[in-house]
Amino acid sequence: MNAKPRWIDEEYRGIVRTGFRLKKRVFKGRSPFQAVEVVETAGHGKLLLIDGMTMVSERDEFVYHEMIAHVPLFLHPRPRRVLVIGGGDGGSVREVLRHRSVERCVLAEIDPLVVEASRRYLPSTAAKLSDKRCEVKIGDGVAFVRETSERFDVVIVDSTEPFGPAKELFGSAFYKDVRRVLTEDGIVVSQAGSPFYEIATIKNLARLLKPIFPVVDAYLFTNLTYPGGLWAFTYASKGLRPLRDFKPARVSAARLPLRWYNADVHTGAFALPQFLKDALGRR
Amino acid sequence: MNAKPRWIDEEYRGIVRTGFRLKKRVFKGRSPFQAVEVVETAGHGKLLLIDGMTMVSERDEFVYHEMIAHVPLFLHPRPRRVLVIGGGDGGSVREVLRHRSVERCVLAEIDPLVVEASRRYLPSTAAKLSDKRCEVKIGDGVAFVRETSERFDVVIVDSTEPFGPAKELFGSAFYKDVRRVLTEDGIVVSQAGSPFYEIATIKNLARLLKPIFPVVDAYLFTNLTYPGGLWAFTYASKGLRPLRDFKPARVSAARLPLRWYNADVHTGAFALPQFLKDALGRR
Numbered sequence: 001m002n003a004k005p006r007w008i009d010e011e012y013r014g015i016v017r018t019g020f021r022l023k024k025r026v027f028k029g030r031s032p033f034q035a036v037e038v039v040e041t042a043g044h045g046k047l048l049l050i051d052g053m054t055m056v057s058e059r060d061e062f063v064y065h066e067m068i069a070h071v072p073l074f075l076h077p078r079p080r081r082v083l084v085i086g087g088g089d090g091g092s093v094r095e096v097l098r099h100r101s102v103e104r105c106v107l108a109e110i111d112p113l114v115v116e117a118s119r120r121y122l123p124s125t126a127a128k129l130s131d132k133r134c135e136v137k138i139g140d141g142v143a144f145v146r147e148t149s150e151r152f153d154v155v156i157v158d159s160t161e162p163f164g165p166a167k168e169l170f171g172s173a174f175y176k177d178v179r180r181v182l183t184e185d186g187i188v189v190s191q192a193g194s195p196f197y198e199i200a201t202i203k204n205l206a207r208l209l210k211p212i213f214p215v216v217d218a219y220l221f222t223n224l225t226y227p228g229g230l231w232a233f234t235y236a237s238k239g240l241r242p243l244r245d246f247k248p249a250r251v252s253a254a255r256l257p258l259r260w261y262n263a264d265v266h267t268g269a270f271a272l273p274q275f276l277k278d279a280l281g282r283r
Numbered sequence: 284m285n286a287k288p289r290w291i292d293e294e295y296r297g298i299v300r301t302g303f304r305l306k307k308r309v310f311k312g313r314s315p316f317q318a319v320e321v322v323e324t325a326g327h328g329k330l331l332l333i334d335g336m337t338m339v340s341e342r343d344e345f346v347y348h349e350m351i352a353h354v355p356l357f358l359h360p361r362p363r364r365v366l367v368i369g370g371g372d373g374g375s376v377r378e379v380l381r382h383r384s385v386e387r388c389v390l391a392e393i394d395p396l397v398v399e400a401s402r403r404y405l406p407s408t409a410a411k412l413s414d415k416r417c418e419v420k421i422g423d424g425v426a427f428v429r430e431t432s433e434r435f436d437v438v439i440v441d442s443t444e445p446f447g448p449a450k451e452l453f454g455s456a457f458y459k460d461v462r463r464v465l466t467e468d469g470i471v472v473s474q475a476g477s478p479f480y481e482i483a484t485i486k487n488l489a490r491l492l493k494p495i496f497p498v499v500d501a502y503l504f505t506n507l508t509y510p511g512g513l514w515a516f517t518y519a520s521k522g523l524r525p526l527r528d529f530k531p532a533r534v535s536a537a538r539l540p541l542r543w544y545n546a547d548v549h550t551g552a553f554a555l556p557q558f559l560k561d562a563l564g565r566r
Contacts, residue, residue: 005297224479228507274542
């Protein structure tokens with residue numbers, strides 16, 4: 001007898017859903033912030049879900065994490081100190097630490113349960129959280145950037161959607177504090193949602209960044225396991241322009257074992273489709 | 284009482300699925316070739332499904348059709364005669380006919396039911412099939428290119444997956460015939476599947492194109508409603524190189540009302556992620 005296949009589906013805005021063939025449920029917990037779940041799938045390894053939304057799929061998390069980390073880190077001429085806000089799964093930290101110039105990476109994650117579940121069930125994503133160059137600070141990232149006296153060359157805002165615990169990460173006060181903690185020529189990149197299904201997220205982020213940073217842009221990639229596939233980051237910097245200040249030769253010289261990002265992909269990611277250019281008021 | 288929401292799900296390789304919230308089923312038919320279905324969804328307008336696979340979603344079909352048509356048509360300096368094989372929904376023909384240089388567009392579609400259902404239920408996609416510059420030939424596209432004495436500047440292979448009626452469209456004999464019907468500097472682009480989930484499709488296509496055409500490449504875009512999101516086309520030409528022979532000024536001069544394609548997107552689409560470069564043996 002064949003059992004009926006079971007699926008774990010993520011609904012998005014009530015109109016579309018992405019489902020993964022379920023092998024078994026591995027972990028389910030609830031923190032003061034959110035529901036955290038790990039499941040094993042037939043084709044994507046383990047998934048980490050927060051409030052029912054897929055955050056990490058073992059099979060293709062490399063795409064998201066390479067794009068959020070290497071775009072700013074290959075643009076900055078010598079990134080030494082990096083701050084990751086959110087990203088308790090450790091994938092962004094893992095990619096950051098591939099850069100030998102990086103001396104220190106601080107992860108500010110509000111929810112210890114995300115870190116614990118990732119360390120335990122997603123070691124290929126989370127392992128570098130134990131690297132001696134990484135410090136995991138459990139606490140509110142917004143308060144951290146408001147209060148810290150540290151300075152960073154790159155800040156990565158690896159957040160969930162703009163509600164719940166992540167809401168303040170989509171506000172102007174937070175980005176003014178980010179500017180303060182950034183060194184000269186510092187860069188901040190931020191998860192900015194699905195521009196096709198929810199264009200307001202990236203429009204609002206771009207609008208609030210513009211008075212704060214002289215360089216503001218957006219870049220895209222295909223997220224294989226997020227609904228809608230097309231996913232965006234905002235890019236902002238005190239001085240570095242994402243294409244004109246990019247040195248492709250640095251990418252080949254670094255010889256990192258990457259599967260998605262390369263110098264062509266860097267440039268291509270800033271080629272925005274026309275509907276998005278129009279929405280962001282760009283030529 | 285709220286009825287339980289109904290979904291229409293497309294399974295892909297038994298491991299992932301994409302679902303659309305169903306409003307109502309509009310049409311279901313079966314031709315000698317395949318099952319053809321039209322449904323109305325809550326968030327994506329109508330969908331055309333063939334053998335259960337989403338071919339067209341009214342909300343975002345522009346992405347696929349702009350990318351399959353405008354990449355070759357803006358590369359060719361003066362496309363006058365275009366052949367579309369498959370694509371009975373009419374979306375590719377609609378984009379082709381936006382180019383004023385095009386005098387004639389032949390659509391060779393094997394299944395009259397696809398054309399009929401699209402004309403009736405998807406008029407925004409199919410309307411240009413009635414344009415006086417378009418001739419719809421119901422019949423086997425493989426036989427058409429083998430037997431025709433016509434010549435074309437661009438051939439667009441807008442096929443379903445490499446099985447069923449489309450199988451021969453993924454073969455070497457077919458592409459030798461395509462070369463024969465192409466004018467000097469002619470271009471052929473072909474739907475090449477999901478490089479992430481099914482890399483064999485694009486690898487095989489690229490391998491069989493190489494001995495037939497001096498220029499062979501691949502380009503990508505995010506298909507918002509195909510499973511996996513990342514979708515590929517192969518590009519082959521008797522002489523035109525997809526980046527070095529591209530004139531961005533032609534795109535702005537044409538002033539077409541496009542929502543996805545623009546000159547930056549053209550270039551960015553040929554920036555292949557590292558895993559795909561590696562698979563295709565490219566630097």
